Amino acid sequence: MRLDQRYTFFDMGRKHHYRDDRANAEILRKVAHKCYLPANRLMLDLIREFQGDFRISYSITGVALEQFQEFCPEVLDTFRALADTGCVEFIAETYYHSLSFLFSREEFKRQVRKHHDVMTELFGRAPTAFRNTELIYNNELAKEVERMGYKTILTEGADQVLGWRTPNFVYQPAGCEKIKALLKNYRLSDDVAFRFSDRNWAEWPLTTEKYARWVHDVAGSGEVINLFMDYETIGEHQWADTGIFDFFRSLPRAILAHRDFQFRTPTETTANLDPVAQLDVPHFTSWADLERDVTAWLGNPMQDQAAELAYALEDAVQGCGDDEMEATWREMLTSDHFYYMCTKWFSDGDVHKYFNPYETPHQAFIVYMNALNDFALELKTKTHQ
Amino acid sequence: MRVFMFGWEFPPFISGGLGTACLGLTKGLAQHNVDVTFVLPRMESNEEGRHLTLLGANQIHAKVGIQDIRELRERVKMLEVLSPLRPYITDTEYQSIVQKELLSSEAVLSMDEQDFSGGYGSNLMAEIVRYSLICAHLAHKEDFDVIHAHDWMTAPAGMEAKRVSGKPLVMHAHALEFDRSGEHVNQQIYDIERAGFEAADRIIAVSHFTKDTIVKRYAIDPAKITVVHNAVSKERRLGQLRVEKPFREKLVLFLGRITFQKGPDYFVEAAAKVIKKQPNVRFAMAGSGDMFNRMVERMAELRIADKFHFLGFVRGTDVERIYAMSDLYVMPSVSEPFGITPLEAMVYNVPAIVSKQSGVAEMLDGAVKIDFWDVDRLADEILDLLDNKERADQIVQQGLETLKRTKWEIAAEHVLNVYRELAGGWR
Numbered sequence: 001m002r003l004d005q006r007y008t009f010f011d012m013g014r015k016h017h018y019r020d021d022r023a024n025a026e027i028l029r030k031v032a033h034k035c036y037l038p039a040n041r042l043m044l045d046l047i048r049e050f051q052g053d054f055r056i057s058y059s060i061t062g063v064a065l066e067q068f069q070e071f072c073p074e075v076l077d078t079f080r081a082l083a084d085t086g087c088v089e090f091i092a093e094t095y096y097h098s099l100s101f102l103f104s105r106e107e108f109k110r111q112v113r114k115h116h117d118v119m120t121e122l123f124g125r126a127p128t129a130f131r132n133t134e135l136i137y138n139n140e141l142a143k144e145v146e147r148m149g150y151k152t153i154l155t156e157g158a159d160q161v162l163g164w165r166t167p168n169f170v171y172q173p174a175g176c177e178k179i180k181a182l183l184k185n186y187r188l189s190d191d192v193a194f195r196f197s198d199r200n201w202a203e204w205p206l207t208t209e210k211y212a213r214w215v216h217d218v219a220g221s222g223e224v225i226n227l228f229m230d231y232e233t234i235g236e237h238q239w240a241d242t243g244i245f246d247f248f249r250s251l252p253r254a255i256l257a258h259r260d261f262q263f264r265t266p267t268e269t270t271a272n273l274d275p276v277a278q279l280d281v282p283h284f285t286s287w288a289d290l291e292r293d294v295t296a297w298l299g300n301p302m303q304d305q306a307a308e309l310a311y312a313l314e315d316a317v318q319g320c321g322d323d324e325m326e327a328t329w330r331e332m333l334t335s336d337h338f339y340y341m342c343t344k345w346f347s348d349g350d351v352h353k354y355f356n357p358y359e360t361p362h363q364a365f366i367v368y369m370n371a372l373n374d375f376a377l378e379l380k381t382k383t384h385q
Numbered sequence: 386m387r388v389f390m391f392g393w394e395f396p397p398f399i400s401g402g403l404g405t406a407c408l409g410l411t412k413g414l415a416q417h418n419v420d421v422t423f424v425l426p427r428m429e430s431n432e433e434g435r436h437l438t439l440l441g442a443n444q445i446h447a448k449v450g451i452q453d454i455r456e457l458r459e460r461v462k463m464l465e466v467l468s469p470l471r472p473y474i475t476d477t478e479y480q481s482i483v484q485k486e487l488l489s490s491e492a493v494l495s496m497d498e499q500d501f502s503g504g505y506g507s508n509l510m511a512e513i514v515r516y517s518l519i520c521a522h523l524a525h526k527e528d529f530d531v532i533h534a535h536d537w538m539t540a541p542a543g544m545e546a547k548r549v550s551g552k553p554l555v556m557h558a559h560a561l562e563f564d565r566s567g568e569h570v571n572q573q574i575y576d577i578e579r580a581g582f583e584a585a586d587r588i589i590a591v592s593h594f595t596k597d598t599i600v601k602r603y604a605i606d607p608a609k610i611t612v613v614h615n616a617v618s619k620e621r622r623l624g625q626l627r628v629e630k631p632f633r634e635k636l637v638l639f640l641g642r643i644t645f646q647k648g649p650d651y652f653v654e655a656a657a658k659v660i661k662k663q664p665n666v667r668f669a670m671a672g673s674g675d676m677f678n679r680m681v682e683r684m685a686e687l688r689i690a691d692k693f694h695f696l697g698f699v700r701g702t703d704v705e706r707i708y709a710m711s712d713l714y715v716m717p718s719v720s721e722p723f724g725i726t727p728l729e730a731m732v733y734n735v736p737a738i739v740s741k742q743s744g745v746a747e748m749l750d751g752a753v754k755i756d757f758w759d760v761d762r763l764a765d766e767i768l769d770l771l772d773n774k775e776r777a778d779q780i781v782q783q784g785l786e787t788l789k790r791t792k793w794e795i796a797a798e799h800v801l802n803v804y805r806e807l808a809g810g811w812r
Binding site: 301304305 | 629631632678691694696697703
């Protein structure tokens with residue numbers, strides 16, 4: 001969700017369209033052709049080939065669904081086809097991929113409900129598993145999500161939480177009774193998502209044989225291996241010429257060669273496995289960066305101030321009763337905006353810079369604030385009418 | 386009267402006030418029928434030059450030989466070291482990119498047309514050497530009565546032209562190292578400034594503030610220095626109408642380079658104090674510079690991002706727009722040799738608060754003057770002026786009176802008098 005970088009102070013009061021529609025369309029179509037369409041087709045082939053033994057789950061934001069609808073409806077068709085196989089689970093999350101849980105419980109619940117309804121309508125089944133934006137998680141989140149009726153919650157298998165323990169079991173979130181937690185195995189997940197094409201990596205090239213061996217090595221010391229990654233890994237972050245499609249094509253066969261290993265969706269997993277221990281996560285964790293906390297989006301003054309000011313408009317937005325205004329406001333809550341303001345790696349430049357459409361995090365902040373300030377003015381006008 | 390003039394900036398390719406001042410002065414001189422030949426390091430085609438002869442050193446195919454370069458370096462000792470200098474550089478920036486290479490004559494020779502960027506790039510010293518040699522070459526060919534060099538970048542050229550032609554040299558000080566860098570002056574630039582002042586027959590300073598610094602810090606005889614205040618050549622293209630603001634609050638403006646010299650940090654701190662007492666005020670900061678990112682973060686730290694707007698570098702009609710939208714202009718400069726911007730603000734009926742540590746404060750009866758470090762007083766004055774319409778109007782009126790007296794024609798006349806004294810009468 002790109003904001004129009006040319007939106008300046010002088011546009012305030014005159015232009016109220018903050019999205020860079022052209023960039024958004026371009027990017028979506030590009031990623032659809034490099035990733036979503038070929039990857040979905042691959043998954044469909046694999047599901048058919050293994051006749052139910054290959055199973056996969058997806059978490060798709062509401063904003064992404066809207067963009068598919070608008071710019072590349074074919075993608076939605078392929079996801080529907082996947083849903084129809086019965087081997088695919090769709091997971092709930094916040095519609096707008098937001099940090100709302102950290103700022104407004106009510107907004108969080110509204111966004112989750114909205115997402116829940118859309119998923120049910122689109123794919124024919126109500127979600128029973130949940131994952132928060134960027135796997136941001138803590139005990140309070142688990143409790144809230146349990147109250148909302150979900151049975152399974154996904155989280156990062158962060159070292160600061162696990163200590164000596166392994167992510168390869170089901171855990172019971174502290175303070176919860178029924179909901180079960182699945183922890184991402186970040187080593188095995190990131191081996192594919194980040195390191196797959198890194199020639200400087202000791203294990204490059206990653207063959208399916210080698211990877212399947214690592215997976216099989218867990219036998220006897222774990223009950224579940226959670227491979228969670230950005231779907232764009234397949235074809236966009238890792239381009240086709242790295243061999244990523246071939247890797248995934250041959251992966252199910254290699255994994256299933258060992259009789260004790262099966263592919264399961266989150267809900268199927270927690271239905272059959274019991275938690276082995278409690279998981280106490282008092283402070284937020286996430287799947288981002290080395291810290292695996294929330295500093296990718298919050299913590300520097302620009303990020304904090306922008307988020308504060310955005311959420312401060314909640315009451316006025318709700319009171320205004322204008323659907324378009326509400327949608328615009330919620331798009332401003334998408335975590336991407338705050339990610340671009342991150343200064344953690346500013347001087348070194350790394351994964352943040354790769355994803356950042358702005359020259360500097362300060363530019364990101366300025367464009368965002370121009371838009372937000374204009375929005376606030378618009379809101380004031382509309383509420384006084 | 387024919388003048389051979391050297392400058393590093395000319396609109397529209399400007400970085401600070403230097404180019405604007407050169408444009409205004411040359412226009413004023415033209416009105417007095419002075420013939421000006423102005424040499425820039427680099428010329429494009431869109432400089433505003435119908436009233437004078439503009440030359441670009443990059444276009445002069447002068448035969449510059451190794452011997453010439455070596456001899457120049459002998460004469461102007463401080464051109465020894467090639468280093469990535471820029472006049473607006475800060476100490477920290479300099480430390481991080483310092484490369485001590487000896488300026489090799491070969492390096493200068495190997496420069497061709499394309500190497501004259503005319504800006505403030507890493508090749509600055511080499512460009513200055515080359516520029517000086519070309520100006521010396523031109524001094525042979527051109528016929529003129531007096532040489533006029535603006536700021537340190539053209540000082541070596543001025544000195545060379547004087548040597549070659551025997552004509553008198555006027556050094557024009559628009560800004561000094563002490564303004565740009567506080568106490569941590571770059572020794573090489575200081576040496577060049579000083580050499581220029583010593584070689585000059587007369588020095589023009591843009592303010593008494595600057596003249597004082599030249600006397601005290603460069604050991605120059607005050608009798609050699611004439612003060613000529615800059616003027617404003619702004620024509621209001623947007624007419625008398627106030628431009629509509631998208632919000633009802635009053636707007637306080639900072640417009641200038643976001644760097645140590647201009648005191649942007651004091652503006653940000655004062656803004657926070659003002660907003661705490663009176664939340665219905667907004668602030669705008671227009672400009673770019675090495676302190677930009679820090680200012681954005683500090684502003685966010687102070688939690689005023691809903692009331693404080695960064696515009697980035699503003700040019701063309703946007704400059705007029707932002708002035709026209711403002712209710713108050715603040716120039717909290719730490720050390721400002723002149724400071725054209727408060728005068729520009731007056732053109733738009735915007736009252737100004739200026740730092741006492743500026744040249745323009747000398748000539749503005751109609752402005753509130755504060756010590757740049759006095760953030761509390763700045764905040765109080767901002768609050769008062771926004772609230773007190775009578776006082777604000779009075780300040781604007783006085784400012785407009787001052788403006789009437791500051792025309793480039795008048796400044797040019799003072800400059801012309803200096804020329805006359807040196808050239809022994811009009812030709």
